[in-house]
Amino acid sequence: MKWITGAQNTWCPGCGNFAVQHALKDVFADLVAEEERRAEEFVLVAGIGCHAKIADYLAVNSFYAIHGRTLPVATGITLANPELTVVACAGDGDAYAEGLGHFVFAAKRNTDITAIIHDNRVYGLTTGQYTPTSYTGFRGRSTPSGVKERPFNPIELALASGATFVARAYTRRLDHLREVLRRAILHRGFSFVEVLQICATYNNLTAAYNDQVYELDGHDTSDLNAARERAREWDYSDGAPIALGVFYETEREREAWPPMGRLPDHQRREVVRGVLEGRR
Amino acid sequence: MDEIAVLIGGKAGEGINIAGSVVMRLISGCGLRTAMYYDYPSLIKGGHNFAVIRGAAVQPYCHREGIDLVLALDQETVRRHQGRIRPGGRIIYDTGRVRELDGTGLPLDEIVKEEVAPAVTRNMGLIGAFCKACAIPWETVEAVLRRTVPKAVEANLRVAGRGYEAAGTVRSLPAPTAGRRVLPALTGNEAVALGLVEAGLEGYIAYPMTPASSILHFLAAGQEEFGISVVHPENEIGVMLMALGAAYAGRRVAVGTSGGGFCLMTEGFSLAGMAELPVLVVLAQRPGPSTGVPTYSGQGDLSFTLSAGQGEFPRLVAAPATLEEAWYWAGALLDLAWRFQTPAVLLTDKNLGEGMYTFHSAPERPPLPPVRWDGDGGYRRYAPGPDGVSPLADPGTAGAVVKVNSYAHDEAGVTVEDPPTVTRMAEKRKKKEKAMAEVLRGYPSVMTAGDPAAGTVLLCWGSTAGVCTEAAGDLGLRVVRPVVLSPFPTEPFGAALAGAGRVVAVEENLDGQLARLVRGEGHWVDAMIGKYDGRPFFLEDLERRLKEVGV
Numbered sequence: 010m011k012w013i014t015g016a017q018n019t020w021c022p023g024c025g026n027f028a029v030q031h032a033l034k035d036v037f038a039d040l041v042a043e044e045e046r047r048a049e050e051f052v053l054v055a056g057i058g059c060h061a062k063i064a065d066y067l068a069v070n071s072f073y074a075i076h077g078r079t080l081p082v083a084t085g086i087t088l089a090n091p092e093l094t095v096v097a098c099a100g101d102g103d104a105y106a107e108g109l110g111h112f113v114f115a116a117k118r119n120t121d122i123t124a125i126i127h128d129n130r131v132y133g134l135t136t137g138q139y140t141p142t143s144y145t146g147f148r149g150r151s152t153p154s155g156v157k158e159r160p161f162n163p164i165e166l167a168l169a170s171g172a173t174f175v176a177r178a179y180t181r182r183l184d185h186l187r188e189v190l191r192r193a194i195l196h197r198g199f200s201f202v203e204v205l206q207i208c209a210t211y212n213n214l215t216a217a218y219n220d221q222v223y224e225l226d227g228h229d230t231s232d233l234n235a236a237r238e239r240a241r242e243w244d245y246s247d248g249a250p251i252a253l254g255v256f257y258e259t260e261r262e263r264e265a266w267p268p269m270g271r272l273p274d275h276q277r278r279e280v281v282r283g284v285l286e287g288r289r
Numbered sequence: 290m291d292e293i294a295v296l297i298g299g300k301a302g303e304g305i306n307i308a309g310s311v312v313m314r315l316i317s318g319c320g321l322r323t324a325m326y327y328d329y330p331s332l333i334k335g336g337h338n339f340a341v342i343r344g345a346a347v348q349p350y351c352h353r354e355g356i357d358l359v360l361a362l363d364q365e366t367v368r369r370h371q372g373r374i375r376p377g378g379r380i381i382y383d384t385g386r387v388r389e390l391d392g393t394g395l396p397l398d399e400i401v402k403e404e405v406a407p408a409v410t411r412n413m414g415l416i417g418a419f420c421k422a423c424a425i426p427w428e429t430v431e432a433v434l435r436r437t438v439p440k441a442v443e444a445n446l447r448v449a450g451r452g453y454e455a456a457g458t459v460r461s462l463p464a465p466t467a468g469r470r471v472l473p474a475l476t477g478n479e480a481v482a483l484g485l486v487e488a489g490l491e492g493y494i495a496y497p498m499t500p501a502s503s504i505l506h507f508l509a510a511g512q513e514e515f516g517i518s519v520v521h522p523e524n525e526i527g528v529m530l531m532a533l534g535a536a537y538a539g540r541r542v543a544v545g546t547s548g549g550g551f552c553l554m555t556e557g558f559s560l561a562g563m564a565e566l567p568v569l570v571v572l573a574q575r576p577g578p579s580t581g582v583p584t585y586s587g588q589g590d591l592s593f594t595l596s597a598g599q600g601e602f603p604r605l606v607a608a609p610a611t612l613e614e615a616w617y618w619a620g621a622l623l624d625l626a627w628r629f630q631t632p633a634v635l636l637t638d639k640n641l642g643e644g645m646y647t648f649h650s651a652p653e654r655p656p657l658p659p660v661r662w663d664g665d666g667g668y669r670r671y672a673p674g675p676d677g678v679s680p681l682a683d684p685g686t687a688g689a690v691v692k693v694n695s696y697a698h699d700e701a702g703v704t705v706e707d708p709p710t711v712t713r714m715a716e717k718r719k720k721k722e723k724a725m726a727e728v729l730r731g732y733p734s735v736m737t738a739g740d741p742a743a744g745t746v747l748l749c750w751g752s753t754a755g756v757c758t759e760a761a762g763d764l765g766l767r768v769v770r771p772v773v774l775s776p777f778p779t780e781p782f783g784a785a786l787a788g789a790g791r792v793v794a795v796e797e798n799l800d801g802q803l804a805r806l807v808r809g810e811g812h813w814v815d816a817m818i819g820k821y822d823g824r825p826f827f828l829e830d831l832e833r834r835l836k837e838v839g840v
Contacts, residue, residue: 016703052684054534057695064692065703070684072537073694073704074530075560081527085534085542086684088492088518093538093685111530114523269492269540272516280514281487285648288473289317289436 010048012038016065023213025206028180029127030063032187033096036194037069040094044195052095054083056103058134059208060127063098077107080115083122089269091121094194101128105141105161116170116199118264123193123200126163130245131212143212144246164240164256167201168233174200175236175257179222180207181215185253192255198263205251218251225254233257291345291463293321294355295419296370297412298339299362301332308360308412309340310474310645311437315416315425316344317474317647318433320465324349324755325474325645326825331499331584337365346466348647350611350755354827357460358422360415361387362397379459381418381452383411393418393456400451406444413438413445417452422459475648477641477752478503480612481571481619484651485543486515488620492535492542494520494528499583500639501545501573525550529557529568536566537693539683541623545571548590549580555597558632562602564693565671565679565718567626567633571619574638576823585823586639588751588797592805594634595775601715603722605633606775610736610754614772615641616651621732624657628728629678629721636774638797640825641752655731664688669700676727677720726776734773735781743767744790745840748814750774750803756826757795760835763828771803777810791815793838795831 012034020026033053040046051069055061057076064073070093074082083097104112104126115124131149132138139149139156142163146155167175174196178186186204193200205222207213221243229235236257243249272280293316297308306327313325321344329338341356343349355375361367361382367390371380380392387394395418397411404410413434420430430453431446438445475483482504485493495505509519522528528544535542546554551572561568572594576587594606605625609615619635626633662668662680668689671679679700682689692702697711705711736754739747739761746767747757754770761768769785771778786792794804794817801817808814816838820826 014701014703047685047687049685049687049689052538062704064694068690070689070691071693071702072534072564073692073696073698073702075556075695078526078530078557081522081530082534082537084522084527085494085531085536086538087534088520088531089535089538089540089542090683090685110523111527114527266518266520267512269518269535269542270516271489271491271541274489277487277489277516280516281483284483284511285473285475287436288475288648289314289471 010038010041011068014066014068018066019062020059021209023209024059025129025180025208026060026063026127028183028186028206029098029125029204030066032183032190034067035187036191039191040194046094050092050094052086052093054079054086054095054097056099056108058100058103058132060098060100077103078111079103080108080111080122080124084115084118084120087120087122088266091268095122096125096194097122098125098127101126101130101142102132102140105163113170116167116172116201119171119173119198119261120264121197123202125190125202125204127206128163128203129206129208129212131208133208133211137211142245160245162240162245163203165237168237168240168257172201173198173259173261174255176201176255177203177205177253179205179218179253181219182222182253185224189255196258198261217248221248221251222253223250225252228254230255230258292349293344293357293423293462294353295342295358295360296339296356297360297415298337298366298370299412300334301329301336301338302334303362304409304412305338305340308416309342311416311434312419313342313474313645314437315420315430315433316342316462318429318471319425319462320469320471321345321462322348322472322647323474324352326352326640327643329584337369339366339370345463348649350646351759351828352825354829358419360419362412362415364388377460379422381415381422381456383415393422395452395455400448404444404447404451406448407441410441410445410448413448414452417449418456421453421456424458424461427453472647472649474645475612476503476643476645477612477615477637478573478643479507480615480648481635481637481642482507484616484619485623486517488623488654489541490517490543490623491540492518492520493545494522494532494542495545496522496525496528496550498547498550500575500642501547501571503643504545504571525553526556529554532568533557533561533564533566536568537684541627543569543571543623545573547573547575548577548593551597559598559600559602560695561632562598562600562604562718563695565630566693567630569622569626570632570634572634572636573642574636576821582823584639586797586825587821587823588638588753588802589821591636591750591774591802594636595806602718603629603631603725604775605631605725606636607773608636608751609641609772610752610770612646612648613651617654618772621654624654625725625728627659628657629725630681631721636751638752657728662689670702671698671700671714673700673717676724677717678724722776729773729776729778730781732773734771734778735785736770736772737785738768739766741767744788746786746789746792748792748794748803748807749796753795753797753826756828756831759828760831763832764835764840766840774806777806779810782810786812791840793818793835793840797821
């Protein structure tokens with residue numbers, strides 16, 4: 010199985026997206042080898058931005074969508090065919106700015122999709138503006154005197170919205186990233202993985218992240234309050250420790266809609282005739 | 290034309306819409322063809338709601354100013370509509386809420402109390418009196434009420450019986466054509482919904498917005514029976530993108546909204562054009578701009594629909610005029626959108642969608658299956674196919690990697706920016722538009738009515754066809770009406786207009802949006818009669834306006 014297309018890769022050297030692409034490819038390959046999944050079952054949905062080029066680079070089914078809209082597309086695909094394994098990759102501007110409403114509702118609905126947010130905390134492809142997770146004081150091209158707002162904490166946001174799998178990973182911890190992605194994809198319901206990655210050109214936080222991150226150990230992933238507490242340790246602006254790993258995981262009823270389908274032709278005509286009969 | 294027109298009015302919350310539909314079914318039950326207009330302001334309780342039902346031996350598709358019977362649940366109904374009563378007509382009213390006047394008064398509060406019936410059955414007292422006034426036999430009344438009253442049937446029948454006893458006969462109904470079957474009564478929105486289901490709809494996705502919401506309600510209530518999924522997401526942006534996700538995954542889906550919702554959908558509409566994904570939008574117009582007059586009707590969104598979304602891509606737009614056309618084109622646009630992998634819009638309005646009419650059956654659609662991949666060779670989503678249409682494979686198909694893309698892309702669906710590929714793929718999409726126009730020649734894309742030899746032509750589209758057709762009958766005119774508005778049916782339209790001397794556009798907008806489109810096609814339009822108060826043209830109203838422009 011060939012997992013990478015012949016498309017020329019145009020990410021900057023050192024970009025965090027390489028790690029996500031390779032981790033995802035490895036997880037897909039593992040699922041084919043160990044979980045009897047078919048390569049044709051994977052569908053990758055991407056938004057717009059540097060992250061989204063992953064749709065061109067991975068040789069799987071893909072829907073290269075528009076900015077902010079990955080999650081409704083992914084929801085539509087899952088509703089249409091629950092047999093597919095749907096992974097939505099989005100940037101932080103994509104998921105937390107333009108697509109915030111969709112993010113909150115996807116978590117609320119608990120549709121069986123995996124959202125991977127490539128959070129480099131800066132707009133890369135539009136050349137360096139602040140995003141909803143940029144730290145206070147960040148000097149971007151649209152905020153030259155520094156951002157006054159406080160960043161969103163996406164982990165808290167996901168927990169508050171009802172996501173049933175909430176995790177954070179870091180692109181420089183590749184094995185851990187792989188493991189988290191695999192668990193997220195296998196989880197039934199809405200899985201949210203916040204991936205911290207650097208932007209090599211506009212927001213290189215490698216030194217800070219290397220210093221701050223640690224992997225959760227002995228944390229009870231079924232305890233929502235414990236998850237919230239861990240999520241609040243780092244506010245996306247200060248130098249506090251940054252927990253990596255699964256914050257919360259639970260099983261919950263998925264969205265209420267029946268699967269899409271259609272009656273066989275003759276039955277459909279009969280049903281329609283019955284409705285007309287009742288209107289005489 | 291020998292006809293009957295009945296108006297029932299009262300406050301919102303008094304069951305005017307249901308009462309109107311019951312009157313309609315009573316008249317239909319006597320073998321007549323009927324049309325109901327329902328008028329209500331944007332509020333939940335109070336205000337003034339009324340329904341007008343017109344019945345005749347021949348299907349009516351519009352209304353007149355004149356009314357034969359006014360059924361008044363309150364004083365406001367009398368105040369507003371008394372002046373519309375034709376000679377020989379009568380008001381039947383609730384003596385508890387209307388000051389005494391020349392007509393048939395019924396003490397509805399007392400009747401309801403004596404019959405131990407719920408207060409909302411007051412309208413049944415008036416309906417019973419109406420039946421007697423029109424000499425409808427009690428057996429027919431009872432049979433129809435048993436079919437149509439949703440609950441507390443016995444209590445409703447008792448109250449109706451009291452009204453029936455108390456009233457006298459005013460006039461009999463027009464005679465139906467002999468041997469006529471009783472036909473079903475549907476709203477335009479129900480006809481759209483059933484047309485979609487019959488054409489193999491698998492999912493309907495919508496956010497509530499008047500006047501499209503009743504499609505959502507009707508399909509949601511019947512989703513198990515119809516075997517479809519009905520989804521109500523967070524907003525119209527989500528609606529459109531979910532629909533495109535579902536279409537990509539191989540499902541036949543439609544969405545429904547009105548102008549404001551369609552504004553939000555245009556981003557995804559353009560994505561559908563670029564990614565070559567089929568989707569059907571049912572766009573039920575109401576007067577704008579912005580929130581406008583939300584529970585009334587208009588034809589102000591034609592120009593918007595024809596140009597919605599950035600960039601150039603083929604789109605199908607059809608505007609039905611009747612239930613039968615709404616049913617037919619809902620299915621036909623699904624077929625065409627899936628055959629040509631491009632978005633389509635069924636352009637309706639409040640008068641058609643929420644109006645109720647007798648339903649005659651819709652014609653059969655020509656078969657038009659999608660182009661499927663034969664499984665041979667490496668799959669490329671945008672491979673050149675017949676007429677620019679690429680063979681489809683759904684994700685999950687063995688041996689196929691299915692890549693769709695909002696960026697300019699190559700045949701495999703991978704992003705490109707090089708001039709030759711960008712050019713080639715734009716031309717591929719254009720080729721589909723030409724092929725679409727060719728296939729549409731096998732569809733009834735232009736309709737005519739009236740006298741085909743008449744030099745004066747009424748040019749119209751959508752639900753105004755009914756009033757134009759009736760005026761043309763009265764005045765000896767020709768009606769020419771494009772049903773398909775994109776791709777414009779150039780040849781059949783030119784043929785329908787052949788020999789025309791004077792062309793008068795009749796539209797429920799201010800700018801003459803069809804007139805502008807037709808002028809762009811190189812035709813002459815002499816005058817434009819516009820209406821933009823949200824209410825439909827009355828026949829008398831249109832005929833007066835025609836006289837003003839010298840017809």
